[in-house]
Every structure is written in C-alpha cells, then in structure tokens.
Amino acid sequence: MLGTDIAIDLGTSSVKIYLTGKGIVLNEPSVVAYDTQTDEVVAIGREAYEMTGRTSKKIAVVRPLNNGVISDFSLAQYVILHYLKKVSTNKLVMPRVVVSVPCGITEVEKRAVVDAISSSGVRKICLIEEPVAAAMGAGVDISTPHGCLVVDVGGGTTDMAVISLSGIAISNSIKVAGSAFDEAIVKYVRRKYHLIIGARMAEEAKIAVGCVYPRKEVISFLVKGRNALTGLPQAQQITCDEALEALIEPAMQIVGVVQDMIERTPPELVGDISTDGLILTGGSSRLYGFDTLMAKKTKMPVRVPEEPENCVAVGAGKATKFIDDMENKNYGVLNPLSAVY
Numbered sequence: 001m002l003g004t005d006i007a008i009d010l011g012t013s014s015v016k017i018y019l020t021g022k023g024i025v026l027n028e029p030s031v032v033a034y035d036t037q038t039d040e041v042v043a044i045g046r047e048a049y050e051m052t053g054r055t056s057k058k059i060a061v062v063r064p065l066n067n068g069v070i071s072d073f074s075l076a077q078y079v080i081l082h083y084l085k086k087v088s089t090n091k092l093v094m095p096r097v098v099v100s101v102p103c104g105i106t107e108v109e110k111r112a113v114v115d116a117i118s119s120s121g122v123r124k125i126c127l128i129e130e131p132v133a134a135a136m137g138a139g140v141d142i143s144t145p146h147g148c149l150v151v152d153v154g155g156g157t158t159d160m161a162v163i164s165l166s167g168i169a170i171s172n173s174i175k176v177a178g179s180a181f182d183e184a185i186v187k188y189v190r191r192k193y194h195l196i197i198g199a200r201m202a203e204e205a206k207i208a209v210g211c212v213y214p215r216k217e218v219i220s221f222l223v224k225g226r227n228a229l230t231g232l233p234q235a236q237q238i239t240c241d242e243a244l245e246a247l248i249e250p251a252m253q254i255v256g257v258v259q260d261m262i263e264r265t266p267p268e269l270v271g272d273i274s275t276d277g278l279i280l281t282g283g284s285s286r287l288y289g290f291d292t293l294m295a296k297k298t299k300m301p302v303r304v305p306e307e308p309e310n311c312v313a314v315g316a317g318k319a320t321k322f323i324d325d326m327e328n329k330n331y332g333v334l335n336p337l338s339a340v341y
C-alpha cells in the first residue's frame with residue numbers, strides 16, 4: 001500500500017480525522033485563539049475551547065470553519081495544517097485526502113477548502129457531499145436503487161438528504177443545530193431568571209439535562225452566571241422540564257423542515273424510507289428524546305447509529321477506496337465522491 005489515505009470532516013464544532021486502517025484518530029474542537037494585536041495563534045483545539053468566554057481583550061477565540069465552509073481562510077489553513085501534522089504517520093509519502101463538504105456549496109467555497117488543505121502538501125483531494133458520507137458512515141449500502149433519508153444535526157447546521165444510487169435525490173439544510181439549542185437555553189434562563197450565562201455553560205446544561213421529549217425522571221443542573229438586574233454572580237438549578245421548554249422550539253423547526261422535505265420526495269423513495277426509517281446522525285442527535293420526537297412527528301421509524309458524530313468522517317473514510325477511480329477519470333455513477341483536485 002502506498003501511504004495512508006485520510007478523510008477529514010471540517011465541522012463547525014469539531015474537526016475529525018479518519019485514517020484508513022485505523023479509524024477516527026482525531027476529534028478536536030474547531031476553535032482557534034489568537035492575539036488580536038500580533039495575529040499570532042496562541043492555542044488550537046481543546047486548549048482554545050477552554051478559553052472561550054474567558055479571554056482578555058488581547059485574545060480572541062474564533063471558529064474558522066462554518067459547517068464545512070471556511071469563514072477565515074488563514075486560520076482555517078493553520079488549523080488544518082496543525083491537525084494533519086499531528087496525525088501524519090509517513091513523512092515521505094504525501095497522503096490522499098477525502099474531505100466532506102455540505103451539499104449546495106459554491107465552486108468558490110469548494111476551492112477555498114481545497115486550497116486550505118493542499119497547502120499542507122497532500123497529493124490528491126477528493127470531495128464527498130456530507131449526507132452521502134453520513135449515510136455510508138451509518139452503514140447504509142447507498143449504491144442500491146433504494147431511498148435512504150439522513151438527517152445530520154451538527155453544531156452549526158442540520159443537513160438532510162434523500163440518497164439513492166450513491167447520489168442525492170433531494171436535500172435541504174438549515175442553520176438550526178447544536179448552537180441554536182445552546183442559544184435557546186441562554187435566552188430562556190435570561191428571560192425566566194434574569195440570569196446571563198455563557199454559551200459554554202448553556203452547552204454543558206444541554207448535554208447534562210437537555211431534552212426535547214420528557215425524561216423519565218426529573219434531573220437538574222446548576223448554571224452559573226451574572227444577574228442582569230443586580231450585576232452580581234448568581235447560580236440557578238435548571239430542570240430537564242425547563243430545558244424541554246427552551247429546546248422544543250428549535251427542535252420543532254428542524255422537524256418541520258424534515259417533514260417538508262419528505263413531502264417533496266418522490267413517492268417510491270418515501271416508501272423505502274417509511275420501511276427502513278430515517279437515520280439521525282451528528283452530535284446533536286444525542287440530544288435526549290430527539291429520535292422519539294422525530295419518529296412521532298414524521299410517523300417513521302428513526303435510527304441513531306453508534307457514535308453519530310463520527311458518521312460523516314467514517315463515511316468519508318470508507319469512500320477513500322474510490323479515490324483510484326477518480327484519479328483514473330472513472331467517475332462512475334455509483335462513485336460517492338463528487339470531485340477530484
């Protein structure tokens with residue numbers, strides 16, 4: 001075998017890297033902290049994430065990736081290079097890379113992703129559309145004439161698509177996902193308790209007690225922040241029922257867009273989906289009760305694979321076996337890769 005092939009998922013929340021033969025070898029927050037005066041990078045990944053909301057004016061913490069689209073080119077390039085260096089095992093053979101991109105991204109946006117990665121010296125870059133990768137990562141054989149509906153609820157966006165014969169029949173994407181859930185908690189706590197909390201605290205509360213369908217037992221989580229009226233520190237217990245009240249609105253927005261897409265899906269494919277069920281992937285599919293809510297509202301069975309946040313990277317990793325075909329200009333209809341650079 002000539003070198004290792006690599007798959008990369010450039011998510012809003014985290015970057016995941018898959019190595020053929022090894023699986024997921026890296027999962028780090030897509031966050032960078034830099035000195036605002038010198039533009040020097042001071043921390044990347046988990047270390048930078050810890051600084052979120054805790055920096056002085058001199059340091060800014062940013063997310064240079066926005067659902068597979070680059071929002072800050074030089075910082076994104078820096079992050080990608082840093083992570084590829086971290087995982088590269090063979091210094092002599094340049095790797096080939098499959099990178100997942102959201103469907104519907106423009107040529108210019110694709111070019112930016114390719115340029116950011118190619119500066120790290122890779123030999124070949126292939127693109128795969130995220131829902132296609134997610135379905136493959138969830139273990140679906142997408143090459144058959146059989147419809148499969150994947151809904152990937154990530155950090156920044158929810159991407160959904162009906163896939164058949166290794167291609168996308170219909171797709172949609174909305175900017176309501178993990179961060180919108182966090183924001184909903186921030187707003188709820190502010191409205192009800194005049195308590196101002198940060199996005200990180202809200203995310204912790206969401207993971208601890210969040211739900212979009214009633215939990216069997218009432219649990220609570222202590223959030224800490226500042227009172228908007230007095231300006232003094234304040235702590236408040238938030239129950240899962242309160243979290244439900246806050247989270248149901250963004251959750252129903254996602255469900256609504258899924259319902260809408262199902263209505264526009266050709267009937268034969270809807271038949272397949274209603275038998276097999278809908279597949280929920282992405283980190284936010286771990287939100288308690290999301291599968292139940294989706295199943296009740298769409299009247300379809302719902303499946304959440306193990307490690308749903310890794311599906312896109314694992315699927316892109318599985319698709320590395322199609323790189324040879326792409327290099328030989330054999331873009332067969334059943335090739336899940338969409339472009340080669």
Ligand SMILES: Nc1ncnc2c1ncn2[C@@H]1O[C@H](COP(=O)(O)OP(=O)(O)OP(=O)(O)O)[C@@H](O)[C@H]1O
Pocket residue numbers: 010011012013014015066067068153154155156157158177178179203206207210281282283284285286287288308309
């Ligand atoms: N147990 C959990 N309950 C609820 N949300 C969770 C849980 N675990 C992780 N999340 C959320 O999942 C999100 C990250 O998911 P994922 O890694 O799929 O995103 P991403 O691929 O980086 O983003 P995107 O696909 O939007 O670019 C975060 O918002 C995180 O808070």
Ligand SMILES: [Mg+2]
Pocket residue numbers: 009011012152154155282312
């Ligand atoms: Mg993602």
